[in-house]
Amino acid sequence: MREIDVSHIIDTVERLCMQANYELNSDIMHALEEGINREGSDTGRRVLSELVENARIAARERIAICQDTGMAVVFIELGQDVHIKGGSLRDAVNEGVRRGYEKGFLRKSVVSDPFERVNTEDNTPAVIHYDIVEGDRIRVTVAPKGFGSENMSGLRMLKPSDGIEGVKAFILETVDKAGPNPCPPVVVGVGIGGTMEKAALLSKKALLRPVDRRNEDERISRLEEEMKELINGLGIGPAGLGGRLTALAVNMEVFPTHIAGLPVAVNISCHVTRHAEAVI
Amino acid sequence: MDKTISINAPLRNDMVRQLKSGDHVEINGVVYAVRDAAHKRLIEMLDKGEELPFDIKDQIIYYVGPCPARPGHVIGSAGPTTSGRMDVYTPRLIELGLAGMIGKGLRSDEVVEAMRKFGAVYFGAVGGAGALLSKCIVSEEIAAFPELGPEALRKLVVRNFPAVVIIDSEGRDLYSSGRRRFQHVFAQNRKM
Structure with missing residues (x-):
């Protein structure tokens, strides 16, 4: 003891x-910097550069x-x-x-x-x-x-027959409806399975995983990549002004569930997606 | 890169009518920081027939609840909050002469209709760039409702504050036009 x-x-x-609150995590910083090179919209590139500059100011001056x-x-x-x-x-x-x-x-x-x-x-x-x-x-x-993105999150109790296509459609629909509101480029946390509250908690925990690390289950990791591609095809772009970069990552977590259910929770998080940890 | 238009606040109606969706602007002058709780108070005051704490004619409202200032700073981080939560209150303020709003995110049809009818413009600032945007705020004072803390109504003076015209006074919307250029995947929006 x-x-x-x-x-x-x-x-x-x-x-x-x-x-x-002061230090943007390095995985996100890299993803934003990479995004500047890949973004097809001039305004989108400008927005991404401002976000990188913003993060530098915050870290330097120790402001949020x-x-x-x-x-x-x-x-x-x-x-x-x-x-x-x-x-x-x-x-x-x-x-x-x-x-x-x-x-x-x-x-x-x-x-x-x-x-x-x-x-x-x-x-x-x-x-x-x-x-x-x-x-x-x-x-x-x-x-x-933050609640700009939290407010755009959602949960749906799908039927087993909805399957993987139903899950994909719900994720896409949630990000589509959110549009510019949650401060894109976003990180999309997805929890699939368990009970209602378990799915919600998994979707929140999914946001703790760095954006450059995929789920260890290859089947889920492929689904994460596929969803990111689809979401980036929605055209929402940085700050919602139109562009290619809408999601920095889709992080999914799955859990066993009931014979009658397929709960899916989508927790949208802004490009800041803060988390810091320590072990005592 | 598009050229940037420098505009002064308060914003005269003829200027409102000149601004077009997609224009990059820099705002100079006085703007009022008002968000959820303070909007509710303003509407309650109007309902009671009371005078508002500031003359709203030609003014710009910035939807923001800033962080506290570190010593030596004017203000803490101060980026835009989601505008849509104010939609229920906004048409009435536009009818009273509100000329501009700075925020982020979608607006309701009712707000856009009021903007067209009375002449107002909706600017987008970059959400999540609060540290950067705070550098464009040169003074801050609480103008009303101090008890609301971060939601108190503030009078801010801004200098070269960067924003984009999202919705202009003719109802054109950059969120839809910007998106159309890049969209090739379409979600099926299903009823529950």
Whole structure:
């Protein structure tokens, strides 16, 4: 049994909130830079160059890449041989978010109630997903999610007879309807199988995978490539102004499901697609 | 590369009518930062017959909720938010003289109809370029509703703020025309 004090968790979450919001991940940066060479639209190339420049300014000045610094989605993989002392894990994560957003000059975008809509003024609570795993460490991933893209996401309970063609049609339809709204070029996270909430969670987790890494299952990896081609044929382009680069990647995760169902969730994420992780 | 047109805010109606979908512009002058919660307040004030906190005639509204400023900075990251959420409020503001909107994303038919009828233009700024765009904002002050925090109504002064005319006062839309040039895959939009 290894003991970990909550102060370590607070410090880690605080740091990751800032890192995720200031530093564009290198896989995305490369994809944007490559996109400049391949984009067929002048305006599209201009937009991609501005996004690269924007990311450089943000990293240099330690300011947010985008003003929508998101609702903090935090994934905790807790080793079963860890004992947390000094307080509750949930409180520690929220304290880390509170400090990270306050000290980091990040926007507080959370309201206390969906109807009353009063700002909590510290960006808490975070949305926390816990997973108990083997070992004596804690892996913390902070993935702040902006709502321009979150609002364009969708889930559909398909029938088994809809099959792979039904899944492809739903993904394409979701990205098509989103059009310019989610700040393309986007990353498309797809969760297929499980139950309704499992598919949604898989689609969110899919966004944590770098855009240059395909699913290890070759069948799924081919489907990811095929969907990316199709999406880029929609013509939406950088900032939605028309062009070839609409999706930087399609990341899919699959899970066993029920004899009667084929759940599909599509979580659209903007070209910033923030996530930062650390192991304690 | 298309030439860039320099425009001044507030925006006079004759200028509104000259701008065409696809024009690249740089905006100079005063714009008001107003997003969801502040729009709701403005409409509530109009419903009660109260005077708005600023004269909306010929003004440009920027749909933005900026990050707090680091010491020594004018403002934090300040890119556009999705405009469509404001659609339900917008036609009424256009009818009162609102001349321009800066945001990103699709607008409703009702908004476009009001833009044609009364003369207004919809500019797109690059979503997710908030750090870069913040450099074009030279002053910021809270003009109303400070209790709304990031959604407070702000008076901003912008200099050479880059944007593209998405929808012009005749209803032409760059999102559709830009897309048509590159689209060769079509989604089947199915009913549930």
